[in-house]
Amino acid sequence: MIAQREQLNAVGEHADQRSVTATDQRSIPEATVARLATYLRALIDMGECGVATVSSESLAAAAGVNSAKLRKDLSYLGSYGVRGVGYEVSVLTEQIHKTLGLHQNRAVALIGLGHLGQALAGYAGFASRGFRISALIDAHPKLVGTRLRGLTVQHVDRLDEVVKRENIAIAVVAVPAAAAQDVCDRLVSAGVTSILNFAPTVLNVPPHVDVRKVDLAAELQILSFHDNRKAGRPDCLPDAAASVGTGAIGADPAAITAKPVSKVAMAR
Amino acid sequence: MIAQREQLNAVGEHADQRSVTATDQRSIPEATVARLATYLRALIDMGECGVATVSSESLAAAAGVNSAKLRKDLSYLGSYGVRGVGYEVSVLTEQIHKTLGLHQNRAVALIGLGHLGQALAGYAGFASRGFRISALIDAHPKLVGTRLRGLTVQHVDRLDEVVKRENIAIAVVAVPAAAAQDVCDRLVSAGVTSILNFAPTVLNVPPHVDVRKVDLAAELQILSFHDNRKAGRPDCLPDAAASVGTGAIGADPAAITAKPVSKVAMAR
DNA sequence: GCGATTTTGTGAATGCCTTCACAAAGGCGT
DNA sequence: ACGCCTTTGTGAAGGCATTCACAAAATCGC
Numbered sequence: 001m002i003a004q005r006e007q008l009n010a011v012g013e014h015a016d017q018r019s020v021t022a023t024d025q026r027s028i029p030e031a032t033v034a035r036l037a038t039y040l041r042a043l044i045d046m047g048e049c050g051v052a053t054v055s056s057e058s059l060a061a062a063a064g065v066n067s068a069k070l071r072k073d074l075s076y077l078g079s080y081g082v083r084g085v086g087y088e089v090s091v092l093t094e095q096i097h098k099t100l101g102l103h104q105n106r107a108v109a110l111i112g113l114g115h116l117g118q119a120l121a122g123y124a125g126f127a128s129r130g131f132r133i134s135a136l137i138d139a140h141p142k143l144v145g146t147r148l149r150g151l152t153v154q155h156v157d158r159l160d161e162v163v164k165r166e167n168i169a170i171a172v173v174a175v176p177a178a179a180a181q182d183v184c185d186r187l188v189s190a191g192v193t194s195i196l197n198f199a200p201t202v203l204n205v206p207p208h209v210d211v212r213k214v215d216l217a218a219e220l221q222i223l224s225f226h227d228n229r230k231a232g233r234p235d236c237l238p239d240a241a242a243s244v245g246t247g248a249i250g251a252d253p254a255a256i257t258a259k260p261v262s263k264v265a266m267a268r
Numbered sequence: 269m270i271a272q273r274e275q276l277n278a279v280g281e282h283a284d285q286r287s288v289t290a291t292d293q294r295s296i297p298e299a300t301v302a303r304l305a306t307y308l309r310a311l312i313d314m315g316e317c318g319v320a321t322v323s324s325e326s327l328a329a330a331a332g333v334n335s336a337k338l339r340k341d342l343s344y345l346g347s348y349g350v351r352g353v354g355y356e357v358s359v360l361t362e363q364i365h366k367t368l369g370l371h372q373n374r375a376v377a378l379i380g381l382g383h384l385g386q387a388l389a390g391y392a393g394f395a396s397r398g399f400r401i402s403a404l405i406d407a408h409p410k411l412v413g414t415r416l417r418g419l420t421v422q423h424v425d426r427l428d429e430v431v432k433r434e435n436i437a438i439a440v441v442a443v444p445a446a447a448a449q450d451v452c453d454r455l456v457s458a459g460v461t462s463i464l465n466f467a468p469t470v471l472n473v474p475p476h477v478d479v480r481k482v483d484l485a486a487e488l489q490i491l492s493f494h495d496n497r498k499a500g501r502p503d504c505l506p507d508a509a510a511s512v513g514t515g516a517i518g519a520d521p522a523a524i525t526a527k528p529v530s531k532v533a534m535a536r
Numbered sequence: 537g538c539g540a541t542t543t544t545g546t547g548a549a550t551g552c553c554t555t556c557a558c559a560a561a562g563g564c565g566t
Numbered sequence: 567a568c569g570c571c572t573t574t575g576t577g578a579a580g581g582c583a584t585t586c587a588c589a590a591a592a593t594c595g596c
Contacts (some may be wrong), residue, residue, distance in 0.1 A: 031553060033493050037486035041468060055573065064470040068555060075575055083561040083574040100489045101496030108488065115387035120484070122383045125468060129485040130492065169495050170488065193498060194491035196484075200309060200393060202332040210494050212487050216388070216464075217397040218305035219480050220376065220438065221368045223462035224398065225301050226478050227437050228369030230461060299583060323543065336585060343545055351544040351591040542593080549586075556579075563572085 028099070032073045036096050038063045039070070043093040055086035102130030109135040109168045109192070111183050112175035113143050113153060116198060120174055121149050134166045139179070156183065163190035170194045177201045184211075296367070300341040304364050306331045307338070309397075311361040323354035370398030377403040377436045377460070379451050380443035381411050381421060384466060388442060389417050402434045407447070424451065431458035438462045445469045452479075 028036075042062040046054060056074070060067035074080065074087070077095050081087045097103060108131050110121055117138070120126075126133060136148055139156040146153050154162050163171075171192045175183050180199035187195060188209055197203055197213045205211055310330040314322055324342070328335035342348065342355070345363050349355045365371060376399050378389055385406070388394075394401060404416055407424040414421050422430050431439075439460045443451050448467035455463060456477055465471055465481045473479055 028493075029553070033490055034486070036493075037483065037489040038470070040489070041486075042470075056575095057573085062470065066555075068557090069553090071573090071575065072554080079575070081574050082563085084563050084572045086573070099493065101492045102489065106488075106492055106495075115390045119383035119387035123484060125485040126488065129489065131485070131488050169499065170491055172488075194495045196487050196491060202306070202310075202330065208498065210491055212491060214482060214484070214487060215305065216391060216482070217393040217399070218302070218309075219464050219482060220394065220399050220440075221305040221308070221370065221397065222301055223438055223464060223478055223480060224369045224374055225296075225304075225367065227374075227462045230476065231437065297583070324545095325543080334585070336587090337583090339543095339545065340584080347545070349544050350593085352542045352593050354543070538596090540593105540595085542591100544589105544591075546588090546590100547586105550584085552581100552583080554579100554581080556577105558576090559574105560576100561572100561574075564570085566568090566570105 028076045032076055033100075035063070035065065035069075035073055036100060038065075039073070040093065040096045040100070043089055043096065047089045047093055051089055053086045053088050054092075056081070059087065097130070100130075106131050106170055107134040107166050107168045108132065109137060109159075109163055109166070109171040109187075111137045111156070111159070111171060111173050111187070112179075112198075113138040113140075113148070114174065114176075117174035118148070120172060120198075131170075135162045135168060137162065139175075156186070159183075159186045160190040163187065163192060168192060170196070172196045172198070173203075174198045296344045300344055301368075303331070303333065303337075303341055304368060306333075307341070308361065308364045308368070311357055311364065315357050315361055319357055321354045321356050322360075324349070327355065365398070368398075373398060373400050374438055375400055375402040375434050375436045377401075377405060377427075377431055377434070377439040377455075379405045379424070379427070379439060379441050379455070380447075380466075381406040381408075381416070382442065382444075385442040386416070388440060388466075399438075403430045403436060405430065407443075424454070427451075427454050428458040431455065431460060436460060438464070440464045440466070441471075442466045 039059065042059060043054075046059075046062070056067045056071045060070040063070065071081075074092070077099055080091055080095055108126065110117060110133050113121065113136060121133060121136060133149070133151070136151045136153045137156050137159055138144060138153050143153050144155045162168075168190075169192060171187045171194070173180055173183055173187075173195055177199045180197065180201045181203060184195060184197075184203045184205065188205055193208060194210045195203065195205070195212070197211055198216075200215055200217065203211050203213075307327065310327060311322075314327075314330070324335045324339045328338040331338065339349075342360070345367055348359055348363055376394065378385060378401050381389065381404060389401060389404060401417070401419070404419045404421045405424050405427055406412060406421055411421050412423045430436075436458075437460060439455045439462070441448055441451055441455075441463055445467045448465065448469045449471060452463060452465075452471045452473065456473055461477050463471065463473070463477065463479045465479055466484075468483055468485065470481075471479050
């Protein structure tokens with residue numbers, strides 16, 4: 001959240017430049033984009049449960065955010081709600097889908113087929129959410145040539161060729177830290193413009209390339225910090241231990257807590 | 269990042285309560301905490317390369333952030349730099365380590381041993397960064413009882429018992445979405461106060477529990493959005509297509525670009 | 537010693553995001 | 567047809583976070 005949004009600043013930086021050229025029709029804030037994926041998931045679940053319309057209040061509850069925030073987020077997409085009624089699930093689903101650019105079933109390359117890479121290769125969530133893994137790449141001789149999920153693992157030396165042939169713009173890097181920058185450079189020179197990086201290294205990329213980092217150990221460390229605060233020092237906050245000790249950093253009064261089940265049947 | 273920092277709002281909310289009660293000694297901003305892990309990694313790498321001191325400028329470069337930000341972040345920990353010289357790597361490493369609460373080698377439970385769970389179980393990064401996986405839990409009969417990485421997989425019905433015995437405060441949830449809330453409830457009632465959630469669901473927890481979510485599909489969707497913006501729509505902005513099309517978002521003169529390699533020998 | 541030089545630590549300014557609060561809009565009952 | 571009630575969409579306010587820019591501190595060369 002937290003965390004790995006750091007590198008994305010590479011993107012956030014130019015926000016203003018963009019708005020100079022033209023407000024396009026939507027210069028959606030970074031924070032909003034990050035939440036759209038969550039809304040989309042909730043909407044799809046609702047749709048599958050036969051829910052036809054949903055209020056900002058209940059969708060917000062399902063997504064774990066405050067309803068004002070949700071409405072503002074959605075307002076960047078346009079005006080797809082009906083006052084006094086709510087949002088039509090199918091319409092909103094389609095809008096977010098389109099906004100995120102998911103209508104084109106994007107081709108993704110996965111580099112690195114260690115434990116994590118193999119898990120990612122098998123992750124059903126990618127396929128079901130608009131992405132198609134269309135290239136598996138590794139450097140290890142034992143892996144190259146083997147078949148996995150219907151694809152043949154290619155050697156990293158053929159990366160350029162494969163990326164170009166499959167017209168891949170997004171790559172997932174799951175190689176050891178020591179190899180990550182090299183792989184990244186190859187990807188960039190092959191034309192990849194977006195990288196999801198699982199290697200614990202900061203990748204160095206030209207400005208037109210976006211990197212998002214998922215750092216598993218860092219996530220735990222952040223939790224550790226908060227945990228330390230909570231249980232940790234009962235020395236300084238004797239009374240707060242009760243109210244804050246646990247609640248610590250944050251609970252939105254309305255938002256999170258036990259989500260009001262909302263009138264609409266909620267999926268899970 | 270952005271991304272999954274959403275649920276942490278559950279945490280962020282009470283921030284004020286805390287500051288009311290007491291500024292403690294350091295009310296470190298959430299954004300800073302998230303970056304400390306990155307600094308820590310860079311520092312450890314540098315330490316292993318024999319670097320003794322480092323300037324804010326070069327450490328910032330290694331971490332991919334602006335040096336002013338880095339200095340401000342570090343200033344929340346106290347004053348550990350020497351003007352005109354920089355920071356002593358060992359001192360700073362130790363400070364951050366302590367601040368993040370990593371000195372106690374925390375016990376972590378891992379629930380769910382599907383592909384992803386098994387990959388996580390084998391992830392060396394956890395052990396090397398202050399965490400010890402001390403319980404493996406799953407519901408599948410085929411897995412329960414098998415040994416993995418020196419641990420016997422326990423049935424989820426024994427979760428409460430195991431968590432209490434091992435005194436576990438942090439859990440990693442890698443079960444299917446449909447099972448996540450149930451597992452989460454059990455964890456919370458067993459006393460877990462921090463959860464790292466890989467299941468694509470919003471978890472519902474009481475205010476004293478922190479949840480961080482890692483949503484792989486969402487990360488890709490965010491990249492997809494930006495990619496769409498970049499190469500994407502030549503339809504609406506005939507002229508912007510040129511300026512935005514390729515260089516698009518990036519092009520910021522100063523910011524990210526190719527990070528200056530910094531004078532200090534950089535690890536990787 | 538002492539000035540030149542480097543680099544930290546931090547007030548102040550700016551900008552982004554969230555939250556509040558309410559007017560406008562639309563359905564529904566009568 | 568008309569007012570009531572619900573819920574959206576959004577200006578305005580407030581809070582964080584980032585960035586700027588510079589004074590204070592400390593080393594180094596002479």
